[in-house]
Structure formats: structure tokens, C-alpha cells
Amino acid sequence: MYSGWAFRFKTLPDGRRQILNFLLPGDLLGLQAAMFDAALHGIEALTEVQLCVLPRRKVWALFEQMPDLAFDVTWLGSREESIVDENLTSVGRRSAAERVAALIITLYKRAKALGLVVDETFAFPLTQQHIADALGLSLVHTNKTLARLRRMGMFTRANGSMTLTRPRVLERVAQFFDEEVPLRPLI
Amino acid sequence: MYSGWAFRFKTLPDGRRQILNFLLPGDLLGLQAAMFDAALHGIEALTEVQLCVLPRRKVWALFEQMPDLAFDVTWLGSREESIVDENLTSVGRRSAAERVAALIITLYKRAKALGLVVDETFAFPLTQQHIADALGLSLVHTNKTLARLRRMGMFTRANGSMTLTRPRVLERVAQFFDEEVPLRPLI
DNA sequence: CGCCTGTTTGAGAAGGCTCAACGGACGTGG
DNA sequence: CCACGTCCGTTGAGCCTTCTCAAACAGGCG
Numbered sequence: 001m002y003s004g005w006a007f008r009f010k011t012l013p014d015g016r017r018q019i020l021n022f023l024l025p026g027d028l029l030g031l032q033a034a035m036f037d038a039a040l041h042g043i044e045a046l047t048e049v050q051l052c053v054l055p056r057r058k059v060w061a062l063f064e065q066m067p068d069l070a071f072d073v074t075w076l077g078s079r080e081e082s083i084v085d086e087n088l089t090s091v092g093r094r095s096a097a098e099r100v101a102a103l104i105i106t107l108y109k110r111a112k113a114l115g116l117v118v119d120e121t122f123a124f125p126l127t128q129q130h131i132a133d134a135l136g137l138s139l140v141h142t143n144k145t146l147a148r149l150r151r152m153g154m155f156t157r158a159n160g161s162m163t164l165t166r167p168r169v170l171e172r173v174a175q176f177f178d179e180e181v182p183l184r185p186l187i
Numbered sequence: 188m189y190s191g192w193a194f195r196f197k198t199l200p201d202g203r204r205q206i207l208n209f210l211l212p213g214d215l216l217g218l219q220a221a222m223f224d225a226a227l228h229g230i231e232a233l234t235e236v237q238l239c240v241l242p243r244r245k246v247w248a249l250f251e252q253m254p255d256l257a258f259d260v261t262w263l264g265s266r267e268e269s270i271v272d273e274n275l276t277s278v279g280r281r282s283a284a285e286r287v288a289a290l291i292i293t294l295y296k297r298a299k300a301l302g303l304v305v306d307e308t309f310a311f312p313l314t315q316q317h318i319a320d321a322l323g324l325s326l327v328h329t330n331k332t333l334a335r336l337r338r339m340g341m342f343t344r345a346n347g348s349m350t351l352t353r354p355r356v357l358e359r360v361a362q363f364f365d366e367e368v369p370l371r372p373l374i
Numbered sequence: 375c376g377c378c379t380g381t382t383t384g385a386g387a388a389g390g391c392t393c394a395a396c397g398g399a400c401g402t403g404g
Numbered sequence: 405c406c407a408c409g410t411c412c413g414t415t416g417a418g419c420c421t422t423c424t425c426a427a428a429c430a431g432g433c434g
Contacts (some may be wrong), residue, residue, distance in 0.1 A: 010276045017280070020276075031261075031270065035262050035266075036265070036266075036269075042267050063254040063257055063261075064252075067251045067254065067257065071250045071257075072259070074260065077224050077265060080224075081264065081267065081271060084275060085195075085197060085207050088271060088429075089199070090207040090399090091279045092320075093323060095421080099427055109268050127380060133279075136280060139423095140422090143383090147381095147382080183425075282389080315412075316412080324391095325390070326413095327415090330414065330415085334414080
């Protein structure tokens with residue numbers, strides 16, 4: 001992915017949806033689809049998106065003839081998995097406020113590593129429904145939790161972008177003393 | 188991993204633990220540690236375990252000289268990610284009973300694909316604490332949920348192994364009409 | 375103006391959590 | 405051989421975080 005925002009998700013037969021991770025510029029998408037036959041999840045764009053496409057039938061040639069690129073593909077795959085690991089930990093073990101804070105801080109850091117943050121402000125194309133689906137929360141509770149963090153002065157939103165006013169405090173709320181997923185994609 | 192059971196997990200600074208996935212024979216472990224510098228998660232064995240070790244400094248040589256093996260490594264990495272995806276969906280969107288059922292069914296299917304199931308019975312080295320940590324539930328609630336499924340006649344347990352008495356019903360409880368993670372590891 | 379998507383708010387229900395205590399199996403040491 | 409400690413599973417009671425239902429509001433667009 002060259003530019004834009006997207007996300008991976010799974011849907012249960014009755015319609016419940018879980019967002020697995022968000023995709024930012026530099027991320028690789030469709031690796032699972034390339035390795036297996038069927039797609040195990042959906043992908044949806046949040047904004048206009050620019051992609052570089054690699055035909056599946058050339059994946060094998062990649063491994064045979066360009067080991068350095070093959071290595072990068074594996075690296076990107078591992079990195080995505082570590083992001084999903086982090087999300088799973090959030091959803092499984094953190095409170096609603098911690099989850100929301102952790103998500104915002106993570107996206108902020110990833111955007112920052114890509115040079116997308118100016119004055120603590122960055123484009124934020126997610127709706128509250130997306131946040132809810134990513135965090136395993138209901139829409140209503142997500143709204144109330146966001147409102148609480150906003151009242152605490154953690155961030156402000158205006159026409160599609162978000163500004164962090166107290167990133168350090170937010171980080172503490174997120175119980176984020178440890179994590180270290182590589183922020184900058186390789187490619 | 189040649190034989191035995193293990194699991195990957197993350198721990199929050201205050202001690203809360205999330206199990207990311209369970210490792211069975213044929214699984215690859217430590218890929219993230221090989222691609223990045225630091226380990227982003229812990230790994231713990233549930234039983235005696237047999238491993239084949241690949242020194243990290245040879246990972247690059249693997250990509251350069253043995254593209255087919257490198258491909259398999261990537262394949263295994265993708266497969267693990269798809270398992271984590273599935274767990275995240277469980278934890279984020281399923282009820283307690285559905286989660287427990289989904290976990291049991293998944294482990295059953297994986298064991299079956301490895302030829303570890305005889306008469307619907309297979310070794311099951313997890314404690315209820317492990318199940319709770321994998322599913323984002325409390326120990327107490329996990330216990331009560333297991334008891335409920337057991338009373339429904341879904342499974343029985345005896346000295347470290349589990350027998351599924353109604354796998355088809357269990358599958359329905361798990362809302363598992365879709366999922367298709369590849370069950371049999373490559374190696 | 376009316377519709378659609380997304381956000382906000384209130385009220386009541388409930389699924390899951392915490393606290394607390396007990397029981398059984400097993401291993402160890404006296 | 406028994407007493408004790410530990411690990412794991414079980415059960416009850418009460419609380420609380422989060423969910424569901426419902427309705428209203430705001431902005432953008434045809």
C-alpha cells in the first residue's frame with residue numbers, strides 16, 4: 001500500500017464484525033490470500049488508496065529470484081502479526097477506556113513514524129463504529145468512552161483529523177509501558 | 188516444533204496475561220524474534236516438547252539459498268497469523284460460551300489433522316486458567332461456562348484428555364459456519 | 375426540504391467480574 | 405503413615421462494566 005487507510009476484518013455468519021488491524025502506507029496486504037487459496041478475511045478502504053499489485057502467480061518467482069524482497073515480505077507479515085497480537089491483548093485484557101486509548105496512541109505512533117503527524121494532528125478517517133468493531137465494544141459504549149477521554153482533555157477532533165493534547169497521559173491510560181512493535185514499515 | 192504443546196502470550200505491566208495462540212507439532216515458533224531484535228511475547232511449554240532449532244544468523248542464508256524452505260517459513264507465519272485473527276474475532280465478538288466452544292473445536296480439529304485424535308479423544312494439557320487467559324475471560328466465569336457446556340453433554344474430561352461427545356453441536360454453539368484456517372502444517 | 379450517515383444521550387437489563395471459601399488430588403517431609 | 409502445602413477445580417453472592425433498546429440531533433447532499 002502506497003497511500004491511504006484501510007482495514008482487515010472478519011465477519012461472523014450472523015453479521016458481527018471484528019476489525020483485525022488497520023493498514024497504513026507501507027503495509028502489505030493479501031499475504032494470507034497469496035499463501036492459501038481462499039481469502040480468510042475481508043479488506044476495506046477507509047480513504048482513497050494507492051496500491052502496488054503483485055500477481056499471485058509471481059509470488060513463487062519472488063522467493064526464487066529475489067530473496068531480499070522475499071525476506072521483506074516475510075518481515076512485513078511478521079510485523080502485521082505482532083500488531084494483531086497487540087490488538088488481541090487489548091481486546092482480551094484491557095478495559096474499554098484502556099482499549100480506546102491504546103488504539104489512538106498506536107495509530108498516532110504509526111502515523112508519526114510515517115511523517116503523517118503535524119502539530120500532534122493527523123488524519124483520522126475512522127468512524128466510531130470502526131473503533132467499536134476493532135475493540136470488541138458496542139457502538140454506544142465506544143461513544144461514551146470516547147466522550148470521557150475527550151472530557152479528560154486527551155484529544156480533540158475536527159473535520160476528519162485528530163489532535164492529541166496529552167499523548168503522554170493517554171499512553172499511561174493505555175497501560176502501554178512495554179509494547180514495542182516496529183513502527184516503520186520496511187518498503 | 189516436533190512434538191508437545193506450548194503457547195505464545197503477552198503480559199501487561201500489571202500482570203494481566205493474554206494467550207495469543209497455542210502451538211502444536213508442526214508449528215513454527217520464534218519467527219517474530221528472528222525478524223526483529225527483541226521478543227515481543229513469551230512462549231511457554233504445556234508439556235514436554237521436542238524442537239528443531241534454527242540459529243538466527245542462518246535465517247538470511249535460508250532465504251538466499253533455500254527459497255522453498257523460506258517460502259514454507261512464510262507460509263507457516265501466515266498460518267499462525269490467521270489463527271490469531273480467528274482468536275481475536277472470538278474474543279472481540281463472541282459470548283463466553285461461544286468462545287469456549289470455538290476454542291475446544293479448533294483445538295480438536297487441529298489435533299485431528301495431526302492424527303492425535305482417537306475415538307473423539309485427545310490429550311488436553313490446558314488448565315482452566317489457560318483457557319481463561321486465551322479467551323479474555325475470568326477464571327471463575329470460565330469454570331462456570333465449561334460446566335455449562337459439560338452439563339449440555341458437549342464433552343467429558345478424564346486424566347488430562349478430552350473427549351468430544353457432540354462435536355457437531357459444539358461447532359454450532361461456536362458459530363463456526365465459516366472459518367477455514369488451514370489445519371495441517373506444512374513441515 | 376428530506377434523507378442518509380454518523381454522533382449523542384438516557385434508562386434498564388445482563389453478562390461477566392471480584393471476593394471468598396471449600397474440596398480433591400498429589401507430592402513431600404517428618 | 406500421616407500431616408501439610410500446593411495446584412487445580414468448584415460454588416455462591418453481590419457488584420459493575422458493558423450491552424441493548426430507543427430516540428433525538430447534526431451535517432452533507434440530492
